[in-house]
């Protein structure tokens with residue numbers, strides 16, 4: 001089924017379609033799908049296998065443990081996904097060999113009208129399929145998963161949040177702090193005191209300027225404490241520098 005022309009179309013090549021379809025049933029991504037901002041379809045290479053056993057894997061040339069995913073069923077599944085919508089698609093293979101997914105790469109995925117995520121299982125996918133069909137390899141981190149599906153779902157979730165209209169006002173605020181490349185500031189909600197722990201006075205002052213300043217200072221301070229690498233590559237303006245110096249002085253006091 002072809003989606004409305006300006007909806008983002010996401011196709012996933014996977015032997016576990018039901019697993020991946022779950023990502024479009026809940027929360028922000030679920031609402032985006034319901035509202036037609038994105039359209040998610042899964043394609044199972046088993047449905048495109050040549051034999052009646054629907055074989056999608058075979059033993060590796062060169063020997064060794066495990067199985068390798070065959071070219072033909074995956075190739076046909078990708079072709080079927082491409083044919084489902086006239087727009088060109090970017091084919092992304094999820095693997096530990098890929099470039100590390102970060103917010104910049106997520107933003108690029110969100111800008112694509114069509115993405116086809118290729119999820120491998122077993123020991124991996126025949127290199128000839130990757131050479132012929134894959135535009136980009138992405139990794140969600142330096143660890144091995146049993147399949148690419150969870151990685152694809154992570155990318156789908158992160159990118160869908162950036163699709164215009166996907167986040168209501170209540171979420172977009174959360175988006176701002178991350179878009180600055182800093183860690184998020186602390187959050188609080190009722191009750192005012194819980195087991196003798198209170199809420200920072202400034203947050204209940206009603207002074208929105210003071211609240212914004214406090215949040216920026218906390219975001220800068222937490223980034224300095226937990227992820228100094230995120231600060232290494234960036235110029236702080238005079239205000240940010242002063243707030244961070246204040247935070248550090250208080251931290252060391």
Ligand SMILES: NC(=O)c1ccc(N[C@@H]2CC[C@@H](O)C2)nc1
Pocket residue numbers: 094095096119120121122123124125138139140141142143144145146147148151
């Ligand atoms: N870190 C990651 O993003 C990641 C992605 C995929 C993966 N495993 C699949 C199974 C076989 C091969 O296709 C790759 N593991 C880790």
